[in-house]
Amino acid sequence: MxxxxxxxxxxxxxxxxxxxxxxxxxxxxxxxxxMFKDVPDRIIQKDFIKEDGTIEHKKIDVKTDYSTISEDLQNTADSLRRDANQKFSDGIGLLGKPKNIGQLRAYEINLETLEDQRELALKDAKYFEKRSKAYDYLNRTSGTFKKFPVRxxxxxxxxxxxxxxxxxxxxxxxxxxxxxxxxxxxxxxxxxxxxxxxxxxxxxxxxxxxxxxxxxxxxxxxxxxxxxxxxxxxxxxxxxxxxxxxxxxxxxxxxxxxxxxxxxxxxxxxxxxxxxxxxxxxxxxxxxxxxxxxxxxxxxxxxxxxxxxxxxxxxxxxxxxxxxxxxxxxxxxxxxxxxxxxxxxxxxxxxxxxxxxxxxxxxxxxxxxxxxxxx
Structure with a gap:
């Protein structure tokens, strides 16, 4: 010990x-x-219209904008999921139809490889989606009183x-x-x-x-x-x-x-x-x-x-x-x-x-x- x-x-x-x-x-x-250790610092400039009609330029650190981060991460997750499914579908089309037992065994091995590749890609998508939901939670609950905060x-x-x-x-x-x-x-x-x-x-x-x-x-x-x-x-x-x-x-x-x-x-x-x-x-x-x-x-x-x-x-x-x-x-x-x-x-x-x-x-x-x- x-x-x-x-x-x-x-x-x-x-x-x-x-x-x-x-x-x-x-x-x-x-x-x-x-949460923020995985998000790069991004400073953007936004224009705000004042009451007198003039435009004020402000620099905004979007690390404080949970909604923006959540949306960006969800878009990445959706893109990864679409690409994974598309590659899997294209791979299935290239396998061809097995005509004998020997071809069937090779077909199943190639199919398993495609499934493993898709699974890995979908894990990446799930990672981004989970982070997106986490920032959405912060967006809904930070700095406020929230009834039934957990969805x-x-x-x-x-x-x-x-x-x-x-x-x-x-x-x-x-x-x-x-x-x-x-x-x-x-x-x-x-x-x-x-x-x-x-x-x-x-x-x-x-x-x-x-x-x-x-x-x-x-x-x-x-x-x-x-x-x-x-x-x-x-x-x-x-x-x-x-x-x-x-x-x-x-x-x-x-x-x-x-x-x-x-x-x-x-x-x-x-x-x-x-x-x-x-x-x-x-x-x-x-x-x-x-x-x-x-x-x-x-x-x-x-x-x-x-x-x-x-x-x-x-x-x-x-x-x-x-x-x-x-x-x-x-x-x-x-x-x-x-x-x-x-x-x-x-x-x-x-x-x-x-x-x-x-x-x-x-x-x-x-x-x-x-x-x-x-x-």
């Missing part, structure tokens, strides 16, 4: 803290710094990340280390996969806990331990396995580092029994809620002040309530608000306050947390 990794783990453990938890991480980096998968990626990726999302991209002050419990939660289905973001996560209660013992101490384990898992992400869906409702962006994001984010979580035990019961809970983020980033995107908040109602099966030692087995309000400081959007230090029903107010005290969200 590299020395830097040892340092990272040591820094995490030194906090000895409770979980950061519920909200989906949003990238704080300035979208412009990510497609590219919009959703821009909303959550602030930029679009040219490759698939990385495996183990959002990692949450949670440490509690009770009994040295710790958990690691990670969104293993994230994908976008139109405007909806789908995340699949898993959690590992370093300490669980001993099965088969029903002592008072073990019940308390079991309850604390369940609370830790609920704070650390929801359960051993978590499926989340999210849809943005509105976005506020002043174009200078300040933004507010808010959307509905229901979650479904399951607690699978530990392998090797006789226990075959699994806990299931569903978390119906809405959440948002408010943040303000500095000019260099190094330091960000942020607040996360989530308002939710949680319910589940009997095993879920039994693990929590919640005898009435009724759903309960579980809300969270966090205030913190982020460094380069990756390292986040925050104070988390949980509130809602009497059960939550009693069992979920405020905590300091440190979160790592690798980029």
């Amino acid at each position: 590299k020395r830097s990794n040892y340092f990272l783990i040591a820094a995490l453990c030194s906090f000895n803290m409770a979980a950061y938890s519920q909200t989906i991480p949003v990238g704080f980096k300035n979208a412009k710094s990510k 497609n998968a590219v919009d959703a990626e821009m909303y959550y990340n602030g930029f679009v990726k040219d490759t698939r999302a990385k495996f183990l991209s959002n990692t949450l280390f949670s440490f509690s002050s009770d009994g040295g419990k710790a958990s690691l939660f990670n969104e293993i996969y994230v994908d976008y289905f139109g405007p909806i973001r789908i995340g699949l996560g898993a959690m590992i806990s370093n300490k669980q209660s001993i099965e088969g013992q029903e002592t008072v101490e073990n019940k308390e331990e079991k309850s604390q384990d369940a609370i830790q898992r609920l704070l650390g992400g929801g359960g051993n396995g978590v499926l989340s869906a999210s849809y943005p409702l509105f976005n506020v962006d002043n174009g200078r580092g300040f933004a507010i994001k808010f959307g509905v984010v229901p979650k479904l979580a399951v607690d699978i029994p530990k392998i090797g035990t006789e226990n075959k019961e699994y806990g299931l809970n569903y978390n119906l809620g809405a959440e948002g983020t408010i943040f303000y980033s500095g000019e260099n995107d190094i330091i960000t002040f942020f607040s996360n908040f989530r308002f939710a109602r949680i319910s589940g099966n009997n095993v879920f309530f039994n693990n929590l030692e919640k005898d009435d087995k009724k759903s309960f309000g579980f809300n969270q608000i966090s205030f913190g400081l982020a460094f380069s959007s990756t390292f986040r230090l925050s104070y988390n306050h949980y509130f809602g029903s009497e059960f939550v107010n009693k069992n979920f005290p405020g905590a300091i947390s440190f979160t790592i969200i690798p980029n």
Whole structure:
């Protein structure tokens, strides 16, 4: 293991803290710094007619004109797609008709080559089209309040990340280390996969806990331990396995580092029994809620002040309530608000306050947390 990794783990453990938890991480980096690196500087001159009828000449940096950039990139994508299809069609015409098995095999090899060439060209077209949609998103949302800002998968990626990726999302991209002050419990939660289905973001996560209660013992101490384990898992992400869906409702962006994001984010979580035990019961809970983020980033995107908040109602099966030692087995309000400081959007230090029903107010005290969200 590299020395830097040892340092990272040591820094995490030194906090000895409770979980950061519920909200989906949003990238704080300035979208412009990510998007503009692929667009050359272009200074153009435009004529403006003043009120007195005279013409004023102004130099305009079109890097600030998202609409123009989006249109240019889309035109390039359309041109590449037309050329690819035309070359494929012309190639098919030149292949001729196979008249025997030998010619058929050669025909299929040449056809496969044409298909590969078209696929590569269409990938280039898709690249330009994706960038075009990203700039269209900036054009619609920058410097304004926008209801239902997300129309497609590219919009959703821009909303959550602030930029679009040219490759698939990385495996183990959002990692949450949670440490509690009770009994040295710790958990690691990670969104293993994230994908976008139109405007909806789908995340699949898993959690590992370093300490669980001993099965088969029903002592008072073990019940308390079991309850604390369940609370830790609920704070650390929801359960051993978590499926989340999210849809943005509105976005506020002043174009200078300040933004507010808010959307509905229901979650479904399951607690699978530990392998090797006789226990075959699994806990299931569903978390119906809405959440948002408010943040303000500095000019260099190094330091960000942020607040996360989530308002939710949680319910589940009997095993879920039994693990929590919640005898009435009724759903309960579980809300969270966090205030913190982020460094380069990756390292986040925050104070988390949980509130809602009497059960939550009693069992979920405020905590300091440190979160790592690798980029």
